[in-house]
Amino acid sequence: MVEYDFKKIEKKWQDKWDEANAFAAENGSDKKKFYALIEFPYPSGQGLHVGHPRSYTAMDIIARKRRMQGYNVLYPIGWDAFGLPAENYAIKNNVHPAVITAKNVANFKRQLKMLGFSFDWSREINTTDPKYYKWTQWIFIQLFKKGLAYKKEMPINWCTSCNVGLANEEVVNGVCERCGGEVIQKRQSQWMLKITEYAERLINDLDDIDFLEKIKTQQRNWIGRSEGAEVTFKLTTGDDMVVYTTRSDTLFGATYTVISPEHPLIEKLADTIENYDEVKAYQAAAARKSEFERTELAKEKTGVMLKGVKAVNPVTGTEIPVFVSDYVLVTYGTGAIMAVPAHDTRDWEFAKKFGLPIIEVVSGGKNVQEEAYTDVYKGTMVNSGFLTGMKVKDAIPAMIDYLEKEGLGKRKVNYKLRDWVFSRQRYWGEPIPIVHCDKCGYVPIPESELPLVLPDMEEFKPGENGESPLAHATEWINTKCPCCGGPAKRETDTMPQWAGSSWYFLRYTDAHNDKALASKEALDYWTPVDWYNGGMEHTTLHLLYSRFWHKFLYDIGVVPTKEPYQKRTSHGMILGENGEKMSKSRGNVINPDDVVNEVGADAFRMYEMFLGAFDQSTPWSQQGLKGCYKFIERVWNLQKIMTDEEGYSADIEKLAHKTIKKVGDDFERMKFNTAIAAMMSFVNEVSKKGSITKGEYMTLITLLNPVAPHMTEELWEMYGEGGLLSLRQWPEYDEAKTVDDEIEIVVQINGKIRDKAMVPAGLDREGLQKTALESEKIKALIEGKNVVKVIAVPGKLVNIVVK
RNA sequence: GCGCCUGUGGCGGAAUUGGCAGACGCGCCAGACUUAGGAUCUGGUGUCCCCGACGUGAAGGUUCAAGUCCUUUCAGGCGCACCA
Numbered sequence: 001m002v003e004y005d006f007k008k009i010e011k012k013w014q015d016k017w018d019e020a021n022a023f024a025a026e027n028g029s030d031k032k033k034f035y036a037l038i039e040f041p042y043p044s045g046q047g048l049h050v051g052h053p054r055s056y057t058a059m060d061i062i063a064r065k066r067r068m069q070g071y072n073v074l075y076p077i078g079w080d081a082f083g084l085p086a087e088n089y090a091i092k093n094n095v096h097p098a099v100i101t102a103k104n105v106a107n108f109k110r111q112l113k114m115l116g117f118s119f120d121w122s123r124e125i126n127t128t129d130p131k132y133y134k135w136t137q138w139i140f141i142q143l144f145k146k147g148l149a150y151k152k153e154m155p156i157n158w159c160t161s162c163n164v165g166l167a168n169e170e171v172v173n174g175v176c177e178r179c180g181g182e183v184i185q186k187r188q189s190q191w192m193l194k195i196t197e198y199a200e201r202l203i204n205d206l207d208d209i210d211f212l213e214k215i216k217t218q219q220r221n222w223i224g225r226s227e228g229a230e231v232t233f234k235l236t237t238g239d240d241m242v243v244y245t246t247r248s249d250t251l252f253g254a255t256y257t258v259i260s261p262e263h264p265l266i267e268k269l270a271d272t273i274e275n276y277d278e279v280k281a282y283q284a285a286a287a288r289k290s291e292f293e294r295t296e297l298a299k300e301k302t303g304v305m306l307k308g309v310k311a312v313n314p315v316t317g318t319e320i321p322v323f324v325s326d327y328v329l330v331t332y333g334t335g336a337i338m339a340v341p342a343h344d345t346r347d348w349e350f351a352k353k354f355g356l357p358i359i360e361v362v363s364g365g366k367n368v369q370e371e372a373y374t375d376v377y378k379g380t381m382v383n384s385g386f387l388t389g390m391k392v393k394d395a396i397p398a399m400i401d402y403l404e405k406e407g408l409g410k411r412k413v414n415y416k417l418r419d420w421v422f423s424r425q426r427y428w429g430e431p432i433p434i435v436h437c438d439k440c441g442y443v444p445i446p447e448s449e450l451p452l453v454l455p456d457m458e459e460f461k462p463g464e465n466g467e468s469p470l471a472h473a474t475e476w477i478n479t480k481c482p483c484c485g486g487p488a489k490r491e492t493d494t495m496p497q498w499a500g501s502s503w504y505f506l507r508y509t510d511a512h513n514d515k516a517l518a519s520k521e522a523l524d525y526w527t528p529v530d531w532y533n534g535g536m537e538h539t540t541l542h543l544l545y546s547r548f549w550h551k552f553l554y555d556i557g558v559v560p561t562k563e564p565y566q567k568r569t570s571h572g573m574i575l576g577e578n579g580e581k582m583s584k585s586r587g588n589v590i591n592p593d594d595v596v597n598e599v600g601a602d603a604f605r606m607y608e609m610f611l612g613a614f615d616q617s618t619p620w621s622q623q624g625l626k627g628c629y630k631f632i633e634r635v636w637n638l639q640k641i642m643t644d645e646e647g648y649s650a651d652i653e654k655l656a657h658k659t660i661k662k663v664g665d666d667f668e669r670m671k672f673n674t675a676i677a678a679m680m681s682f683v684n685e686v687s688k689k690g691s692i693t694k695g696e697y698m699t700l701i702t703l704l705n706p707v708a709p710h711m712t713e714e715l716w717e718m719y720g721e722g723g724l725l726s727l728r729q730w731p732e733y734d735e736a737k738t739v740d741d742e743i744e745i746v747v748q749i750n751g752k753i754r755d756k757a758m759v760p761a762g763l764d765r766e767g768l769q770k771t772a773l774e775s776e777k778i779k780a781l782i783e784g785k786n787v788v789k790v791i792a793v794p795g796k797l798v799n800i801v802v803k
Numbered sequence: 804g805c806g807c808c809u810g811u812g813g814c815g816g817a818a819u820u821g822g823c824a825g826a827c828g829c830g831c832c833a834g835a836c837u838u839a840g841g842a843u844c845u846g847g848u849g850u851c852c853c854c855g856a857c858g859u860g861a862a863g864g865u866u867c868a869a870g871u872c873c874u875u876u877c878a879g880g881c882g883c884a885c886c887a
Contacts, residue, residue: 172882173883173884213807214807214808214881214882217806217807217882218806218807218881218882218883221805221806221807221882221883222882222883224883224886226886226887228887243887244886244887245887246886246887247887258887301885325885326885327885327887328885328886328887329885329886329887331886332886332887333886333887336887337887338887339887340887344887345804345885346885346887347887349885414886414887415886416883416886536881536882539882540882540883610815610816610827610828611815611816611828612815612816613816613817616808616809616816617809617880617881618815618816619814619815621814621815621828621829623814623815623828623829623830624814624815624828624829626829627827627828627829628828630828630843631828637843665819669819671817673815673816673817673827673828674816674817674818674826674827676827676828677816677817677826677827677828678826678827679827680826680827680828681826681827684827687844744823745823746822746823748822748823748867748868750867750868751822751866751867751868753823756823788867789867790867791822791867791868793822793868795822796822796823797822797823797868799822799867799868800867801867801868
């Protein structure tokens with residue numbers, strides 16, 4: 001027998017698969033399709049992280065199994081290659097981002113090939129390829145035409161370190177998601193996408209798709225739907241002030257109102273507000289605060305009362321003060337609230353600080369002078385006119401009905417979700433295909449001129465004062481208006497990295513089409529994606545954005561389904577050996593190149609799947625890795641004890657059928673660790689027995705093939721029936737042969753195990769009871785005691801209750 | 804603060820509907836082979852006062868029976884975070 005030489009074997013089969021184009025998906029096939037998807041990587045300079053192959057191997061296993069089950073499988077790969085790191089590198093080293101990107105892609109490709117993934121490389125895509133981003137730009141123009149892309153000057157999140165605007169989703173804990181830099185509010189003219197228009201559908205359609213519940217929950221929370229009412233408060237100046245509230249039941253307890261510092265009413269009332277200077281100063285102070293400070297300072301409420309202006313509570317007729325405070329956000333609701341300190345913690349804190357009256361209108365809690373009572377389930381209305389005596393849940397609609405009847409307010413649904421800030425002041429992104437003409441305004445370039453290619457530049461430094469590097473590309477910027485032919489200027493901001501990834505899965509279905517983003521036939525056949533695995537960190541970013549784009553494309557008739565992904569799962573992180581997050585600074589990074597060099601791709605893949613529960617974070621272990629290598633070698637060495645027998649031997653048959661069932665089921669549930677454990681047990685059994693039939697061996701390597709494709713192909717070539725094992729049929733099991741004829745049952749007395757017995761599998765209650773009571777051990781133990789009850793569970797146990 | 808998740812041997816982790824806790828792997832111990840072993844193979848390995856008892860973060864509860872269900876609580880992680 002030859003020694004196990006993974007270096008030789010792995011290279012050999014990777015070449016063979018390439019030559020045979022073994023994993024190419026077929027367009028126009030009659031076969032059932034299966035579309036497996038992983039998040040295409042950003043090709044960073046660091047190369048592959050051990051986290052990437054966790055997801056890729058998992059879906060590779062599913063894809064390979066489906067292929068063996070006769071499906072036409074699409075398992076594609078590409079590069080999400082626009083983005084900041086390449087651009088920053090370019091600025092520092094004065095190399096074109098395209099050059100460094102190409103280099104990084106080549107390195108990633110080498111690494112992915114080395115791991116033996118069954119990707120269809122003929123459909124490889126790259127978001128920075130003009131042939132690709134032509135269609136990203138095309139989608140943008142369609143959004144623009146439908147009024148879903150608009151330019152607006154507004155305060156946005158600005159990363160002071162990257163010098164770039166950020167979407168709401170890109171700000172995490174008040175700092176930049178990418179670099180951790182400080183985020184401030186900056187007024188900037190921005191392209192925005194109206195994702196809020198789709199808020200309702202993005203929530204509702206979650207009901208029809210198979211996403212992990214925690215993913216759905218996170219998206220629902222992020223979109224943040226709330227039902228309430230807009231209520232109009234008259235001001236003593238005669239102006240109207242509209243507030244949003246979900247607790248209209250508490251209107252009788254509203255003792256003041258608050259508007260956000262950015263609220264336009266302040267400017268409008270400038271002449272009436274007696275302390276306008278003080279208000280102005282407060283506005284300025286609020287504007288200077290970063291997101292971080294605003295959340296940090298959340299403990300202590302600040303604000304200024306508008307002197308000379310009062311609001312009138314519409315149900316009590318009482319005049320109440322109007323404050324400006326930054327605990328009210330201009331971006332949510334109407335930017336103004338009615339404050340009910342007795343039943344809202346934030347209002348309570350503010351009222352305490354400013355000595356404002358606290359009036360109880362819901363009873364059932366503690367003294368509202370001591371603490372706000374916010375429970376909406378148990379309380380009863382008091383001091384509330386016509387609402388008094390009602391339960392909160394009845395009082396809310398009753399009040400809204402009243403307000404609507406009296407013309408004082410109306411029902412309103414609000415979302416926390418905000419429109420998507422879509423401009424980036426960067427070079428290395430898709431140019432936004434819009435020109436600005438003084439006469440015609442913003443005009444999309446004709447679709448025939450797509451792609452609008454990035455101009456070649458020498459310098460990639462950002463322009464002055466938050467301008468894009470493209471501001472320096474004078475020749476490129478100046479153009480003609482497609483509408484009137486007059487002079488016009490191109491947009492110099494580019495799209496965010498999330499643009500290209502919002503539709504990439506559609507391109508895979510027909511990757512080389514130059515007439516459309518993909519043909520209708522290809523989209524009809526392949527979409528939706530059947531199973532998409534990716535990281536939790538993209539739940540409110542990529543996953544939400546791409547659902548939005550997909551719904552838009554559905555609305556304009558480009559794609560046939562409402563939702564892009566039928567099923568979404570998520571993997572846990574692989575931590576460093578010390579249990580901490582893997583990072584260069586912690587010095588606990590495991591490099592896939594080293595691992596493959598040491599134990600080979602098969603052992604690496606297996607360990608990635610074996611190290612823990614797929615959906616949980618688990619530390620890496622070099623020892624554990626060796627265990628998997630050892631197992632692979634043990635499988636290889638089974639050759640030594642292999643017999644010529646084709647089928648299963650009598651004593652292994654049941655185990656073989658059970659193993660086939662277990663491995664198949666566990667793969668489907670992404671319980672890869674237990675599937676591998678089952679195969680280990682199988683090997684332990686045949687090793688103990690000292691022989692394995694050829695039939696058993698071939699079944700074993702077929703089950704193992706999705707996990708360790710190279711060495712199983714090699715063994716198949718030596719002992720199998722020819723052809724590629726990767727394209728053979730998945731083994732079948734006989735349900736009848738997975739059940740034992742005789743099973744061991746447990747006999748308990750008062751829940752404690754006292755004896756065990758072998759009984760026929762189908763033995764009924766009476767039989768079990770009889771067996772248990774006839775046992776000598778049991779007889780001795782229950783001697784002289786009163787048997788109260790005997791519980792027999794067929795197939796499991798007998799429990800005798802005695803006194 | 805709110806929402807979600809996780810707590811099981813020395814370690815990573817198993818345990819479809821409540822029904823033998825600790826599968827499988829690592830580590831450790833012993834033995835075999837060996838000039839040698841950080842290679843390979845075989846056996847053992849939750850804890851203890853080892854007949855037996857105790858054991859799934861803690862405390863209660865439901866049940867003939869609880870890692871699994873309920874209540875309270877502690878610890879860790881993730882998400883959101885003044886969203887009215």
